[in-house]
Amino acid sequence: MKLKKGIPLIDQGNKLGFWGGKFGGNFVPETLKKPIEDLEILFNKLKKDEKFIKERDKHFKNWIGTPTRFIKLENLTKHVGGAQIWSKVVSDANGGAHKIYNATVHCLLAKRSGKKIICGDTGAGYAGKMLSMAAKKFGLKCKIFMGAKDIARQQPNVKAIKKNGAEIVPVYSGSQTLVDAVSECMRFWVANCDTTAMCVGSTVGPAVFVRICGWSTSQISRELKVQLIEEFGSIPKKLKLYNCVGGGSSSFGFWNEFMDLNKKQCEFVGVEAGGPAKSKKHAAPLTYGSKIGILHGAAQYVNQNSDGQIEETESISAGLDYPGISPLHCFLKDTKRARYTAASDEEALSAYKLVTKFENLRPSLEPSHAFFVAIKEAKRLSKDTIVVVNSCGDAYKDRGILEKRLGKKYAKSN
Amino acid sequence: MPNPISIAFKKAKQENRPALLTYTVAGDSTKQQSLNILKSIYKNADILEVGFPHNTPVADGSQIQTSAYRAIKNGIKLNDIFKIVKDFKKLAKDKPIILMGYYNMIFQFGENNFLNKCKASGVNGLIVVDLPWPENKVFAKKCKRKSIYFIQLLSPTTTSKRLKKIINNSHSMNYFISMLSTTGGKLKVSPNEILKKYKKIKKLNPKKDIVIGFGITEKTIKKLKSADGLVVGSAICKEITRSLKSGQNPVTNVGRLVKKLKNKIK
Numbered sequence: 001m002k003l004k005k006g007i008p009l010i011d012q013g014n015k016l017g018f019w020g021g022k023f024g025g026n027f028v029p030e031t032l033k034k035p036i037e038d039l040e041i042l043f044n045k046l047k048k049d050e051k052f053i054k055e056r057d058k059h060f061k062n063w064i065g066t067p068t069r070f071i072k073l074e075n076l077t078k079h080v081g082g083a084q085i086w087s088k089v090v091s092d093a094n095g096g097a098h099k100i101y102n103a104t105v106h107c108l109l110a111k112r113s114g115k116k117i118i119c120g121d122t123g124a125g126y127a128g129k130m131l132s133m134a135a136k137k138f139g140l141k142c143k144i145f146m147g148a149k150d151i152a153r154q155q156p157n158v159k160a161i162k163k164n165g166a167e168i169v170p171v172y173s174g175s176q177t178l179v180d181a182v183s184e185c186m187r188f189w190v191a192n193c194d195t196t197a198m199c200v201g202s203t204v205g206p207a208v209f210v211r212i213c214g215w216s217t218s219q220i221s222r223e224l225k226v227q228l229i230e231e232f233g234s235i236p237k238k239l240k241l242y243n244c245v246g247g248g249s250s251s252f253g254f255w256n257e258f259m260d261l262n263k264k265q266c267e268f269v270g271v272e273a274g275g276p277a278k279s280k281k282h283a284a285p286l287t288y289g290s291k292i293g294i295l296h297g298a299a300q301y302v303n304q305n306s307d308g309q310i311e312e313t314e315s316i317s318a319g320l321d322y323p324g325i326s327p328l329h330c331f332l333k334d335t336k337r338a339r340y341t342a343a344s345d346e347e348a349l350s351a352y353k354l355v356t357k358f359e360n361l362r363p364s365l366e367p368s369h370a371f372f373v374a375i376k377e378a379k380r381l382s383k384d385t386i387v388v389v390n391s392c393g394d395a396y397k398d399r400g401i402l403e404k405r406l407g408k409k410y411a412k413s414n
Numbered sequence: 415m416p417n418p419i420s421i422a423f424k425k426a427k428q429e430n431r432p433a434l435l436t437y438t439v440a441g442d443s444t445k446q447q448s449l450n451i452l453k454s455i456y457k458n459a460d461i462l463e464v465g466f467p468h469n470t471p472v473a474d475g476s477q478i479q480t481s482a483y484r485a486i487k488n489g490i491k492l493n494d495i496f497k498i499v500k501d502f503k504k505l506a507k508d509k510p511i512i513l514m515g516y517y518n519m520i521f522q523f524g525e526n527n528f529l530n531k532c533k534a535s536g537v538n539g540l541i542v543v544d545l546p547w548p549e550n551k552v553f554a555k556k557c558k559r560k561s562i563y564f565i566q567l568l569s570p571t572t573t574s575k576r577l578k579k580i581i582n583n584s585h586s587m588n589y590f591i592s593m594l595s596t597t598g599g600k601l602k603v604s605p606n607e608i609l610k611k612y613k614k615i616k617k618l619n620p621k622k623d624i625v626i627g628f629g630i631t632e633k634t635i636k637k638l639k640s641a642d643g644l645v646v647g648s649a650i651c652k653e654i655t656r657s658l659k660s661g662q663n664p665v666t667n668v669g670r671l672v673k674k675l676k677n678k679i680k
Contacts, residue, residue: 016549028544029544032571034569183470183472295470295518308519308522308523310470
């Protein structure tokens with residue numbers, strides 16, 4: 001299994017949509033074969049269409065607000081006393097997280113295909129919030145599927161989704177989290193694919209959805225590359241990019257432009273959700289060696305029992321609380337291009353405390369996982385090493401959890 | 415010897431009626447009860463579809479989901495399901511059984527291992543909801559070698575070009591999904607329209623047996639009776655749920671329901 005240079009990773013799958021011959025694919029009911037094929041044809045055409053790219057870039061610039069900031073965390077760097085710690089503040093993007101890129105592209109595709117309705121899944125509520133924003137902007141009706149447990153714990157985003165005029169469909173089956181929301185959204189698409197477009201909220205699902213999402217979030221690394229060169233004159237010799245990994249959309253987008261660099265120059269570190277320290281449940285299939293299985297149409301490493309039943313996950317962060325992981329990351333793991341590890345709930349909270357203590361930055365619980373590992377490793381790294389953490393979401397949505405776990409002070413800081 | 419599935423279709427044709435196919439979930443609500451349900455319906459049903467329940471079923475509506483979650487909660491495993499089939503076949507060895515489910519369970523069990531177990535316990539056909547053509551080519555071939563029918567699914571969204579290819583590659587039986595829906599949806603297309611599409615598919619190769627499923631209930635079954643076979647699933651799962659909730663015996667109730675269904679298409 002090998003990565004190819006000079007070809008975007010999203011285009012390195014084989015004819016049936018498998019990366020490395022075994023990750024991804026299209027394990028879907030017959031009814032979805034045609035709509036998926038239609039979407040593939042449309043996407044393959046438009047991603048080469050200069051007019052479409054121009055349109056995308058216009059919306060990215062004027063509406064989402066690009067580029068998001070690339071800043072040095074001076075105080076944190078001083079406190080840690082090792083590598084330089086920087087952050088790409090992707091939460092600057094309109095709506096407060098990276099999910100806006102994928103949502104915007106899906107709405108543009110839906111418009112081109114003549115669909116009037118778009119449906120989508122959400123865990124932390126960001127994918128749902130962004131899809132509802134983009135749907136509103138582009139004049140599409142919007143339906144968001146969200147687990148009942150996530151609706152309870154991510155209220156600020158739920159309110160935002162409703163305010164944008166989208167309908168929220170609570171999902172009560174299974175663990176009532178993201179995994180069930182994605183299933184229910186796919187079921188809705190099965191029954192309504194003639195009128196409705198579907199947006200999968202991360203780099204998961206049938207191959208074309210993995211590709212569209214990866215193509216969209218890659219905006220992050222396109223910006224970062226320019227910013228690194230502006231700041232350092234060239235891409236630093238020792239660069240480490242830390243990102244949380246749930247489904248894997250922000251991390252893939254954060255790394256994509258640097259894929260062809262030697263990993264000694266630019267290392268990718270993906271941080272999964274280890275769950276509560278005392279619990280056996282987790283959302284870290286790569287770190288804890290889960291077996292390959294099929295979830296939501298794609299072969300991937302996934303938490304499951306010996307019979308192939310998908311196992312329940314547990315994480316403080318709704319956005320990472322997913323038993324599977326993008327086929328792209330499975331491929332990056334097996335080709336050893338990226339390294340994966342996990343941080344527990346408690347570790348993510350401690351990192352949140354530390355970052356907010358020293359910096360005017362409020363990463364949500366998802367990137368707080370990445371901050372924990374970055375800070376831990378930065379201590380032992382040389383001063384000329386550039387550590388960059390993708391702060392891909394804002395903690396506003398987490399204020400209920402933060403108040404409960406850390407006290408009022410932390411929910412309101414910054 | 416021909417596959418009992420083909421014999422069942424032949425027999426129904428001789429009686430000038432469609433074959434009645436039932437779908438129940440193995441282990442719903444217990445292993446014993448699901449076996450007893452099969453025993454209570456097999457005299458009126460021509461082919462028994464037995465679901466191996468999965469906990470992320472992306473093509474199933476709420477009725478079958480409820481049955482599946484109930485069975486999983488009560489501890490059903492693939493090995494138990496093979497045992498249920500084997501025990502049933504002791505009673506009625508010629509009654510065709512089709513296992514139906516999602517690919518991950520087969521993948522984890524190992525394709526070859528799974529097929530060996532199918533063969534040993536007397537399974538005659540397989541429907542794998544999320545392993546469409548051409549992804550299923552290799553597995554379907556393996557099934558054929560074991561004389562197990564791999565049943566291809568066809569949908570209203572399947573293009574004519576694709577239909578031809580699938581039918582050409584298919585074994586003897588195919589399954590036409592009546593409408594854009596998960597299982598158990600209300601019939602949102604008129605039976606006439608469904609039959610129109612059905613006949614178009616049937617023309618591609620009249621020798622293949624094609625059944626219609628999704629949205630078929632006591633109310634709608636009669637109107638579709640010109641098909642080779644009709645599948646009732648969610649309506650049965652719903653009856654099991656209703657019986658359990660009202661403290662009645664699902665075994666007798668489902669037995670009665672299937673008898674009624676049979677009478678409608680006689």
